[in-house]
Amino acid sequence: MTLMPHSRPYHHGDLRAALLISAERTLREKGAAALSLRELARDIGVSHAAPGRHFKDKQALLDALAMTGYSRLHQLLEEAVVPDIPLGPHITALARVYLTFTVENAALVELMYARKHDPDIDAPLADAVERSMRSFVRLIEDAQRRGEIVAGDPERLTLVAAAGIHGLAGLVTTGALTADAALAGLDEHIHLILHGLKPR
Amino acid sequence: MTLMPHSRPYHHGDLRAALLISAERTLREKGAAALSLRELARDIGVSHAAPGRHFKDKQALLDALAMTGYSRLHQLLEEAVVPDIPLGPHITALARVYLTFTVENAALVELMYARKHDPDIDAPLADAVERSMRSFVRLIEDAQRRGEIVAGDPERLTLVAAAGIHGLAGLVTTGALTADAALAGLDEHIHLILHGLKPR
DNA sequence: ACCTGAACACCGTTCAAGT
DNA sequence: ACCTGAACACCGTTCAAGT
Numbered sequence: 001m002t003l004m005p006h007s008r009p010y011h012h013g014d015l016r017a018a019l020l021i022s023a024e025r026t027l028r029e030k031g032a033a034a035l036s037l038r039e040l041a042r043d044i045g046v047s048h049a050a051p052g053r054h055f056k057d058k059q060a061l062l063d064a065l066a067m068t069g070y071s072r073l074h075q076l077l078e079e080a081v082v083p084d085i086p087l088g089p090h091i092t093a094l095a096r097v098y099l100t101f102t103v104e105n106a107a108l109v110e111l112m113y114a115r116k117h118d119p120d121i122d123a124p125l126a127d128a129v130e131r132s133m134r135s136f137v138r139l140i141e142d143a144q145r146r147g148e149i150v151a152g153d154p155e156r157l158t159l160v161a162a163a164g165i166h167g168l169a170g171l172v173t174t175g176a177l178t179a180d181a182a183l184a185g186l187d188e189h190i191h192l193i194l195h196g197l198k199p200r
Numbered sequence: 201m202t203l204m205p206h207s208r209p210y211h212h213g214d215l216r217a218a219l220l221i222s223a224e225r226t227l228r229e230k231g232a233a234a235l236s237l238r239e240l241a242r243d244i245g246v247s248h249a250a251p252g253r254h255f256k257d258k259q260a261l262l263d264a265l266a267m268t269g270y271s272r273l274h275q276l277l278e279e280a281v282v283p284d285i286p287l288g289p290h291i292t293a294l295a296r297v298y299l300t301f302t303v304e305n306a307a308l309v310e311l312m313y314a315r316k317h318d319p320d321i322d323a324p325l326a327d328a329v330e331r332s333m334r335s336f337v338r339l340i341e342d343a344q345r346r347g348e349i350v351a352g353d354p355e356r357l358t359l360v361a362a363a364g365i366h367g368l369a370g371l372v373t374t375g376a377l378t379a380d381a382a383l384a385g386l387d388e389h390i391h392l393i394l395h396g397l398k399p400r
Numbered sequence: 401a402c403c404t405g406a407a408c409a410c411c412g413t414t415c416a417a418g419t
Numbered sequence: 420a421c422c423t424g425a426a427c428a429c430c431g432t433t434c435a436a437g438t
Contacts, residue, residue: 049414149399167368171359175326196393402438409430
């Protein structure tokens with residue numbers, strides 16, 4: 001009757017990773033509001049106090065989750081930055097990556113942009129954003145050198161393009177626009193950002 | 201010894217309004233996460249079950265709060281739409297109103313854009329957004345008639361401008377940009393949206 | 401019609417004690 | 420080093436009962 005050993009060992013093995021994986025699953029399936037440390041612990045099969053060993057509090061787990069989000073988004077954006085592509089299609093490709101990531105990870109993105117990270121973690125997070133922005137700025141600078149973008153502070157010009165794409169993603173996230181509509185009109189959208197709303 | 205009547209009558213008078221006012225105060229001062237129905241009730245001086253008479257649950261109160269936010273923003277935007285102003289300054293004025301509202305009501309705006317409203321309340325909320333967008337579309341249509349904006353679907357052109365402004369506000373909200381920097385560069389930002397990033 | 405008080409089923413966090 | 424179990428101070432929601 002006691003041939004079967006405990007199916008759950010006293011030590012989990014890698015509870016920290018298990019918590020992050022389980023948390024992101026809950027985030028995706030039920031949203032941030034439904035994320036409870038106790039439920040996570042139950043699902044994984046540890047006591048409700050166990051998560052406290054790996055994350056000082058719930059916010060620390062959310063911060064870690066946000067950080068993985070930034071890493072993955074950064075990775076995807078880097079892959080979309082390739083040499084010798086015309087400016088328009090290049091920016092469109094970046095925008096497509098950003099939009100798609102936002103749609104497929106809506107709750108995670110909401111977490112990434114939440115303004116309530118610990119001050120300790122705020123700097124790393126700001127760095128992550130900064131790193132992702134850098135390659136975009138370089139893209140604009142290169143285009144300026146070729147005369148394909150107007151002269152002026154490249155950070156400002158990048159801001160205008162980034163805000164346009166970020167805003168489009170935001171409208172999709174909040175449901176003002178469907179993801180399909182945004183993706184279908186993306187070429188045209190980027191064209192209008194590059195060429196302006198005024199007649200030439 | 202009993203000359204002083206109860207300082208708190210059994211019936212509050214207008215508990216519903218008091219809850220909304222108190223809730224928005226908490227939202228502004230401590231954020232959405234710190235908003236508790238029980239604490240609201242304590243502050244106002246009613247039992248913790250009293251809010252249940254006026255809002256079926258916490259989400260219903262948040263929905264009502266979001267609705268007041270949309271009303272106020274709509275009102276401010278309407279006031280910024282006045283006849284006989286050149287297109288650039290007109291759009292800049294609208295953007296300034298939007299940015300300022302977003303900065304001054306960050307937590308409320310977050311609530312307004314949260315994708316977790318009851319399906320019952322979702323339609324009224326979508327209407328509120330639609331109404332605010334209408335006057336912007338009309339602005340673009342008028343400019344098209346005067347030849348100040350390129351031909352094309354006015355809804356799409358409005359989307360590009362609105363996404364640009366919405367995205368800028370989003371970057372301020374998440375801390376990627378200071379409110380001062382966004383407001384200081386607003387004229388230039390709108391100019392770039394209208395004239396494009398490509399040289400003419 | 402409006403509110404109270406008790407009850408229920410949850411939370412996050414802490415901390416002595418166990419392995 | 421890592422985890423448990425009990426305890427504490429909170430939640431939101433419901434519902435009979437009070438005014």
